[in-house]
Amino acid sequence: MGILVNKNTTVLIQGITGRYGSYHTRLMLDYGTKIVAGVTPGKGGLEVHGVPVYDTVEEAVNNHDIDASIIFVPGPFVKDAALEALKNGIKLVVIITEHVPVNDALHIMEVARRQCATVIGPNCPGIINPGETKLGIMPGHVFKKGKVGILSRSGTLMYEISSLISDSGLGVSTAVGLGGDPIIGMTMVEALRRFQCDPETEAVVILGEIGGSSEIDAAQYIKSEFSKPVVAYFAGRTAPKGKRMGHAGAIVSGEADTIEAKEKAIKNAGGRVAHIPSEIPLILKEVLEK
Amino acid sequence: MGILVNKNTTVLIQGITGRYGSYHTRLMLDYGTKIVAGVTPGKGGLEVHGVPVYDTVEEAVNNHDIDASIIFVPGPFVKDAALEALKNGIKLVVIITEHVPVNDALHIMEVARRQCATVIGPNCPGIINPGETKLGIMPGHVFKKGKVGILSRSGTLMYEISSLISDSGLGVSTAVGLGGDPIIGMTMVEALRRFQCDPETEAVVILGEIGGSSEIDAAQYIKSEFSKPVVAYFAGRTAPKGKRMGHAGAIVSGEADTIEAKEKAIKNAGGRVAHIPSEIPLILKEVLEK
Amino acid sequence: MKLHEYQGMDLFSKYGIPHPPYHLISSVEELVYIKNALTFPVVVKAQVLVGGRGKAGGVLFAKDFDELKKAVDELLHKKIKGKTVRKVLIAPKVNVEREYYLGITLDRRAKAPVVIISEAGGVDIEELAKTAPEKIITFHPYTTLELMPFEIREVAKKLGFPKEDMPALADIAAKLYRLFREKDALLAEINPLARVDGRLMALDSVVIIDDNALYRHPELPSAEDEENTPLEKEAEEADIAFVELDGDIGVVGCGAGIVMASMDLITYFGGKPASFMDLGGGATKDKTVKALEILNKKQGIKSIFMNIFGGITKCDEIAKAIVEFLKKTPDAPPVVVRLIGTNDDIGRKILADNGIKAYMNMEKAAKKAVEIAYERRGQ
């Protein structure tokens, strides 16, 4: 169980012959992910770690049942790869690549909406259901199976906190890295909706950042509909206003997207806020024991 | 009765203060058309033949119930006007204007499809339900009420033939000028579908032209679904291949769009073909008496 | 507006579509200026807006400068399918390894742009569509916004194109699609798109721009429309749609549909139309006189069939025009007038006062025009 994926999810890797794509294909296969095919234009006929490679997604879906695709191609080619997956009926597309132009992301999301498909990312670490499957680049060993759902805008912070939660004995149901870009596919609210329906998830940790309004939207949804305990932690409290902190999404540009506003919103919605990472498992245990 | 419009259809005129728009507003009012409002940006507050003028369609729909809009603005402004009507929920848009860029027409039709709205034209004379209402520029007096539906790609040919039919004592239920451009909103098939459901229409006259495949599509539809007698007449038999004959749509560019191919298709579908206009009422009487 | 090959090539350059370097000249004298820039052998191509230019002798080859001079001299000012060659394009003769056809046009039925691809480049694509349709793939781009490379890869895979051409083919197709959209084209065609020394390049261009959208493309070259005859151009300037035809009966009316039907009637009754002349809606007296004067300049017209069904057009204006024209032009061919519609009573009276009969029935009038032409032909 968990959300979005499970141990039977069959996966296509777009950009499988690249250094990065090939490396993570091996790590995912090692983790148990059901990778059934790969695509790299011009490299059809090869094999990567035993996975057959095709020139087009069309050939891949003609030869395999494919539930999801993970995109590793460089930024300028992501739009082509994502639209190719969507056009060929793939309903879950995880875009790992960073530096995707915003206009390209907009276009991808518009098409995905029309196709009723789910896009995760771009600029995200992917999804993991500990012990079952991972569709992404996260280090699998720091995630232990458990009952806490994790949503994160940042990759590395997700690893860090998941490790803390796993070490505390609680474990993780599904961890989703939503991505750090201004335009991303799945939002916090959409992910929370899925956690709401997942019997395995008993609490959710939100790892937010300065900038954007996704955490404020999440707080509104939590207040009105979400019934499970929520613990939030926000990074970037000390980031100077107007300075870019690496993530394009992390720009403080107005009042509503400050950490203070986000913390207040989560608290108003009945959620708990951790001020340093080590507080997170402590609060989780507290709320889960209730 | 008849299709698309009736005597209660309320109409907005876009471009009402222009020479052409204002002239035809008067003719339509004289005919009995329920014109309730007009729009010309910057001319809000005026009246044209007693019809109130607004700056925006939004104001017009806020102040009146509007079923349909007729567009008289010059070609370069048609896209703006049509999208304004569609955005404000108007479900029937008649574009009289000629010289609308094809790309603009494509865009309008794409949006109309999304909005489930009907567009007639561009470059068309409009629609008339004789004795009830006319949304267009056709000379009303040549159309007498009756039971023959008329579909035409050409305006003047529609007047000519409608006059013949009216003079023959048969009369017209609805006559629709579909427009002579390569990209038009309502197609022959869509119009035939409506005639199929109209109890008042007992036979349909199709006035086609060289070029395009709309008559071939119509023939296929007639063969498979249409149950009323059809008489077709095609203009442009003697037009030289590859030469433009005024209508942008009337270019013979391939085998399938020749008059011969179209005549054959209509005959195969069980329709009758007239070789000169005066044959049309004769054939109509014949098929209606059966 | 149909662009010349070189004008299309210029557009290709702007969009980054590769093509061989070329020189454009309009006189043999200009050859000396480009002499040192040329690599022989070269191809010399007449810049005329006709189809089948090659078969009609519009494309020559030259292996040295002397041959080139001869070729240019032969082509310039030559008439090809009735069009005078005013410019020739000189480009290196390349070694074609493989040829593709790539075209983008409008699918009226789907109301969307359509991409046409085939490996059988260089041939007539309409001919190929009949003889070997399996060699052609047509598709509508997944999003109208742009043509994605993967769409070309899918096609290339299905048609079995060699892998090495795929990236360039996808790139060129995406660029051609952008040109098609941004320049309001009705057709953008590269035939052949050839592989030369391992590199794909356009060896010809066919680009037709939507006339109705020209107002927003001041950057485009002007038409240089040699398709139109001088009389047709004169009519165009007077906003009259006019096409000269082979017959001897002038056909004039208001509205393309009715004029085409009038031509068909003339043919039906055994005559041959000399013109398609559409005054458009609401023609004034002056415009109508101008139209008749232009028509009268055409050689060998035996009669004029004027078929007016007045909707927006006022019959009295037309009648006045006919009277004025016949007064100014005593040697004009007989005009057979059919006149009904708005103000036809006034118009009819004007004609009657000047001794001109006006028909109500267009078929009778058409027949009369044919009869007159037949009689006068015998004279």
Next chain:
Amino acid sequence: MKLHEYQGMDLFSKYGIPHPPYHLISSVEELVYIKNALTFPVVVKAQVLVGGRGKAGGVLFAKDFDELKKAVDELLHKKIKGKTVRKVLIAPKVNVEREYYLGITLDRRAKAPVVIISEAGGVDIEELAKTAPEKIITFHPYTTLELMPFEIREVAKKLGFPKEDMPALADIAAKLYRLFREKDALLAEINPLARVDGRLMALDSVVIIDDNALYRHPELPSAEDEENTPLEKEAEEADIAFVELDGDIGVVGCGAGIVMASMDLITYFGGKPASFMDLGGGATKDKTVKALEILNKKQGIKSIFMNIFGGITKCDEIAKAIVEFLKKTPDAPPVVVRLIGTNDDIGRKILADNGIKAYMNMEKAAKKAVEIAYERRGQ
């Protein structure tokens, strides 16, 4: 990439958005060349990428050439909010009859471009959004393809803009939207869009281009990014995300989220971060050494908190880098290392062999870095 006012104005010109004529100079000497082209009074504007330039003394007026010389002399090479003025823009001082605000940016929530319009031009739009939200209208274009004139007319009607400005406003908005889309902008803003002698024109420009899309815009001016300090630029060239901060504890890590969290921890324990330094995923030994060297060049750093959670990044590479850096730089501030993840056993051993303690717990490490800085501050 944020464009300078004059670079934005150049883009406006390309898109047909009117603005006053201007001259750009980078030395007082250049004034003589433009002297005759000027109409006084003029406004002199420092070209620096900071907000609130006017209030910070970056905009001066001159009613004659002497005043202009003084103004240019005063502004050039002056520091405004820490940025050095290298160019000034000189334009006629115009008579503003009315001012609008027009901006297009990205609505992350709606995943669509958003248009922002107000009549209260010239003011801080974020301030206005708080104090008088009813004066601002924001909307998503009906089709993302383009902004239609009617959408602006609807807004103008609701906000009660005068009719005479509507056509120009609609036209400029459509053009600005086209610029926004075609140039991959994240923000395109005209504030104020002023009516001058009855004509709307842009009196300032703010354009931010999506860095990730710069590769497809070779036509755009290069950044001239004075926002970055020399050390930040050095880091950028080494593909290291680096922002200099006011504190004295260097913060280094892999991944923006974890580095921000590390800074927050430093602050939480009473310290002040001196840097945001993100090595990205999979940093090699050499890149890490380079990063530490850059950080070490920054003045007044008392300790370095290096927080490594190795996912893609290999801990042994990091450990080797720290050892190499400390050997090469004996006077470096103490480095407090937190090291877990891929190959952390090897990394930890390398550090231990060189007498460096490696923490497992990041909070303990952060606290230690703060303590060291506190102690060394006292020295």
